[in-house]
Amino acid sequence: xxxxxxxxxxxxxxxxxxxxxxxxxxxxxxxxxxxxxxxxxxxxxxxxxxxxxxxxxxxxxxxxxxxxxxxxxxxxxxxxxxxxxxxxxxxxxxxxxxxxxxxxxxxxxxxxxxxxxxxxxxxxxxxxxxxxxxxxxxxxxxxxxxxxxxxxxxxxxxxxxxxxxxxxxxxxxxxxxxxxxxxxxxxxxxxxxxxxxxxxxxxxxxxxxxxxxxxxxxxxxxxxxxxxxxxxxxxxxxxxxxxxxxxxxxxxxxxxxxxxxxxxxxxxxxxxxxxxxxxxxxxxxxxxxxxxxxxxxxxxxxxxxxxxxxxxxxxxxxxxxxxxxxxxxxxxxxxxxxxxxxxxxxxxxxxxxxxxxxxxxxxxxxxxxxxxxxxxxxxxxxxxxxxxxxxxxxxxxxxxxxxxxxxxxxxxxxxxxxxxxxxxxxxxxxxxxxxxxxxxxxxxxxxxxxxxxxxxxxxxxxxxxxxxxxxxxxxxxxxxxxxxxxxxxxxxxxxxxxxxxxxxxxxxxxxxxxxxxxxxxxxxxxxxxxxxxxxxxxxxxxxxxxxxxxxxxxxxxxxxxxxxxxxxxxxxxxxxxxxxxxxxxxxxxxxxxxxxxxxxxxxxxxxxxxxxxxxxxxxxxxxxxxxxxxxxxxxxxxxxxxxxxxxxxxxxxxxxxxxxxxxxxxxxxxxxxxxxxxxxxxxxxxxxxxxxxxxxxxxxxxxxxxxxxxxxxxxxxxxxxxxxxxxxxxxxxxxxxxxxxxxxxxxxxxxxxxxxxxxxxxxxxxxxxxxxxxxxxxxxxxxxxxxxxxxx
Amino acid sequence: xxxxxxxxxxxxxxxxxxxxxxxxxxxxxxxxxxxxxxxxxxxxxxxxxxxxxxxxxxxxxxxxxxxxxxxxxxxxxxxxxxxxxxxxxxxxxxxxxxxxxxxxxxxxxxxxxxxxxxxxxxxxxxxxxxxxxxxxxxxxxxxxxxxxxxxxxxxxxxxxxxxxx
Ligand code: FES
Ligand code: FES
Numbered sequence: 001x002x003x004x005x006x007x008x009x010x011x012x013x014x015x016x017x018x019x020x021x022x023x024x025x026x027x028x029x030x031x032x033x034x035x036x037x038x039x040x041x042x043x044x045x046x047x048x049x050x051x052x053x054x055x056x057x058x059x060x061x062x063x064x065x066x067x068x069x070x071x072x073x074x075x076x077x078x079x080x081x082x083x084x085x086x087x088x089x090x091x092x093x094x095x096x097x098x099x100x101x102x103x104x105x106x107x108x109x110x111x112x113x114x115x116x117x118x119x120x121x122x123x124x125x126x127x128x129x130x131x132x133x134x135x136x137x138x139x140x141x142x143x144x145x146x147x148x149x150x151x152x153x154x155x156x157x158x159x160x161x162x163x164x165x166x167x168x169x170x171x172x173x174x175x176x177x178x179x180x181x182x183x184x185x186x187x188x189x190x191x192x193x194x195x196x197x198x199x200x201x202x203x204x205x206x207x208x209x210x211x212x213x214x215x216x217x218x219x220x221x222x223x224x225x226x227x228x229x230x231x232x233x234x235x236x237x238x239x240x241x242x243x244x245x246x247x248x249x250x251x252x253x254x255x256x257x258x259x260x261x262x263x264x265x266x267x268x269x270x271x272x273x274x275x276x277x278x279x280x281x282x283x284x285x286x287x288x289x290x291x292x293x294x295x296x297x298x299x300x301x302x303x304x305x306x307x308x309x310x311x312x313x314x315x316x317x318x319x320x321x322x323x324x325x326x327x328x329x330x331x332x333x334x335x336x337x338x339x340x341x342x343x344x345x346x347x348x349x350x351x352x353x354x355x356x357x358x359x360x361x362x363x364x365x366x367x368x369x370x371x372x373x374x375x376x377x378x379x380x381x382x383x384x385x386x387x388x389x390x391x392x393x394x395x396x397x398x399x400x401x402x403x404x405x406x407x408x409x410x411x412x413x414x415x416x417x418x419x420x421x422x423x424x425x426x427x428x429x430x431x432x433x434x435x436x437x438x439x440x441x442x443x444x445x446x447x448x449x450x451x452x453x454x455x456x457x458x459x460x461x462x463x464x465x466x467x468x469x470x471x472x473x474x475x476x477x478x479x480x481x482x483x484x485x486x487x488x489x490x491x492x493x494x495x496x497x498x499x500x501x502x503x504x505x506x507x508x509x510x511x512x513x514x515x516x517x518x519x520x521x522x523x524x525x526x527x528x529x530x531x532x533x534x535x536x537x538x539x540x541x542x543x544x545x546x547x548x549x550x551x552x553x554x555x556x557x558x559x560x561x562x563x564x565x566x567x568x569x570x571x572x573x574x575x576x577x578x579x580x581x582x583x584x585x586x587x588x589x590x591x592x593x594x595x596x597x598x599x600x601x602x603x604x605x606x607x608x609x610x611x612x613x614x615x616x617x618x619x620x621x622x623x624x625x626x627x628x629x630x631x632x633x634x635x636x637x638x639x640x641x642x643x644x645x646x647x648x649x650x651x652x653x654x655x656x657x658x659x660x661x662x663x664x665x666x667x668x669x670x671x672x673x674x675x676x677x678x679x680x681x682x683x684x685x686x687x688x689x690x691x692x693x694x695x696x697x698x699x700x701x702x703x704x705x706x707x708x709x710x711x712x713x714x715x716x717x718x719x720x721x722x723x724x725x726x727x728x729x730x731x732x733x734x735x736x737x738x739x740x741x742x743x744x745x746x747x748x749x750x751x752x753x754x755x756x757x758x759x760x761x762x763x764x765x766x767x768x769x770x771x772x773x774x775x776x777x778x779x780x781x782x783x784x785x786x787x788x789x790x791x792x
Numbered sequence: 793x794x795x796x797x798x799x800x801x802x803x804x805x806x807x808x809x810x811x812x813x814x815x816x817x818x819x820x821x822x823x824x825x826x827x828x829x830x831x832x833x834x835x836x837x838x839x840x841x842x843x844x845x846x847x848x849x850x851x852x853x854x855x856x857x858x859x860x861x862x863x864x865x866x867x868x869x870x871x872x873x874x875x876x877x878x879x880x881x882x883x884x885x886x887x888x889x890x891x892x893x894x895x896x897x898x899x900x901x902x903x904x905x906x907x908x909x910x911x912x913x914x915x916x917x918x919x920x921x922x923x924x925x926x927x928x929x930x931x932x933x934x935x936x937x938x939x940x941x942x943x944x945x946x947x948x949x950x951x952x953x954x955x956x957x
Contacts, residue, residue: 031876036834038837259899716843723927
């Protein structure tokens, strides 16, 4: 893990990149001194509460707000019409998804509600409690409309429409076909197939969504304190939808209590709060309580997949053929849409393997539910579970061991660069190396022996394996080409301060992953200073250059490379200035440990002395010496459209066939995220991701009734993984740096979630196989396991 | 923070982090809202406001309680300690160091509640095994870490206190 960073000189041997270092900014959080938007109070701040629709689909009739307006402490009651006068509508479509459609949205609806829990009227009062009290006094007449609560109802030929103007309830369709698939299936020795159901679930960041909008009419200026991953995206959106020049809109994202994709989408309430502040001329705060979060945060998944695979007699995988139908709610989410997940499902299925043929169809369907959109590992868990279940089935029918069949079929490590039949281009992956390491990490043979022994005693243990590829570091191919103003580049301003310390203002953001820490590590090595004199600042559009920020595992790869290149640039400036002062050649100097040294390592002067002269004694500089100790630098990924990573999971479970309860004994991951900047942080990203994946596998599901009502929208009813249910997670690494950047880092934040549920599904099926039971639905609740066993 | 006119407020006197505090509060104000809003001790967080997540744990007369489930007036006469108080008197310095070095926090939102539970485990003493630590932490939700690092950090602090690090 301590391999030198390629490109490093003899002088700046990396002391930081590759080392597990704890996060300097975590100490504040440990002392209870976090600065979350939920904690923030501004002078004269008001509080918003929303009246929400009790119906999943209804026309809005008369709205009576008089009693609410007269209630104690109330400053404003605003309807959809009131805010529509200020804010232009938005539509969650992107041009590169040909033919996709979605209705325009406003902060609050003016004609009808399309999901239960949709915010309809806003009440602003001196306190949240007063706003909530007054909200109960708002009377809204509704005329109920037919509810489309599931895929079949929405896809029926005579189905009522979620949006009347549309011919059907299809947001988007897509198909992939490599050709010749039918012929491969027709001649294959075996065909395995399955129907899968993936429940809707949601991110549940522990800090719910929180926002304070602060409009200053005197300067026509807007400041928004917003718990988000993507402050620049919101600066752009608030500016354009509210007609405020971009430079007068500032979005500050301080400490964010978890996000996982949830906090990078446009939410109706959040957009409304900006309008409420404009109308009140005062800061307005809105914090979703947990019940509101369940009915208004994006959900994810909700896929129904039919898939089959053609397999040769010797276990060679030949072709796959899949149909994915996914329900996304009443709108496509803005600005990233709700079709990316389905698109990634059909493109990622089969991706680790050599196939002769691949065909896939996708239907993205509107329903009367809250929107789905990008949440951690977008599409990957579905693609992985479908693929890996079929691979296990192929192993079963051909009598191969699950690790053997994977070793036989993964794309060999020597075959790169290559492309998947779905069109993804792979620079270099390491499936074979990862498989070999997983076998050792799990002590696979011993587990199999133990499994057989225990089975003889009636104890059902299962071992599940799942390989994956993961999309990280997207170029503009992801959003930019579709017309979204979502940046694929990042920017940094890096300066040596007058005291010789280093300040970095960078557009990638921090939600606890350790972004600031790794940026500091990269700068420390590539500028040549100790980590502890570097201060990294993120999360404020008024402080850092514009950039994409943190999503799709781009913080380390793109943010890290931005920091690296900025550090190089600043180092050049420092050395050229020092050379001027010292009457030396820049090429004969280096910066090591914040000191300017000769080639032989002799210290010539400190960085602090260079800074002192630059800032305070420019009169002593030789003619022509440039004292440029602040640099700005932007980096946009080029080359491969995405930096794909890969890895493999193993899950070891014990199933109680009497109760349907599963004990997860241990989980194993071997992952290859390219250059590892900080193994401590990488491993914790993976562990956190695995547990979210195991949550999807066993617990998490947003349950709706036929009326479109969410029936388990609280943290008592919606189960998230608890510590007593989770296993220890063993991790090992393979490092295949991308050559598209000098740093070589890819991403790791989604590697855990991508394959954990697939490995768990395979493990449970491995345990139940001898009883003839098979599950193809997650979450695998005890009731579903008992049903599969025919006991319920 | 209430719709009630001042006459509906009730007096409450308690000790918070060693300091005597007297305030008028609305009867419906929870202890969590009281410490966060009235006393600006925002280290205590609320993640569910229904006793499920543990982000709001504080010590009440030395015992961990969910401050979202206790009304401020119910704490009349009690001694309350929050993460800020535990930090200032150095009571959890070793635990905080173990969390920091093991990176047992990401977003940090669950962390104050985890530290309160961790403190309670440490106060009980002994060397509970990992399974017991995991059980003791089951009223604390963490969405970021996957729990293992938290278990490791508490285990390490326990070992250090027992002198077997
Ligand atoms: S806020 Fe009190 S337990 Fe969740
Ligand atoms: S660190 Fe984010 S919830 Fe635990």
